Amino acid sequence: xxxxxxxxxxxxxxxxxxxxxxxxxxxxxxxxxxxxxxxxxxxxxxxxxxxxxxxxxxxxxxxx
Numbered sequence: 001x002x003x004x005x006x007x008x009x010x011x012x013x014x015x016x017x018x019x020x021x022x023x024x025x026x027x028x029x030x031x032x033x034x035x036x037x038x039x040x041x042x043x044x045x046x047x048x049x050x051x052x053x054x055x056x057x058x059x060x061x062x063x064x
Contacts, residue, residue, distance in 0.1 A: 007061035014050065014058055022058050023047040 015023050028036075029044035036044075050058060 004063050006063045010058060010061040014062065015047075016062070016064065022050040022055055022062075024050050 013024060017023060025047055026044045033041050
């Protein structure tokens with residue numbers, strides 16, 4: 001049986017923690033920070049846990 005390939009786009013966007021949770025970056029966090037307040041920029045900097053509904057599909061794409 002052939003091996004499963006990891007989805008290239010998915011591996012760039014998500015990471016798995018040591019406990020198995022899948023983390024993602026928040027939207028609008030990459031550029032145009034001069035148009036946002038400092039509080040908004042700080043809030044967007046932190047990664048968040050992926051929604052439970054999306055977890056199964058993302059794990060499949062990551063080959064987990």
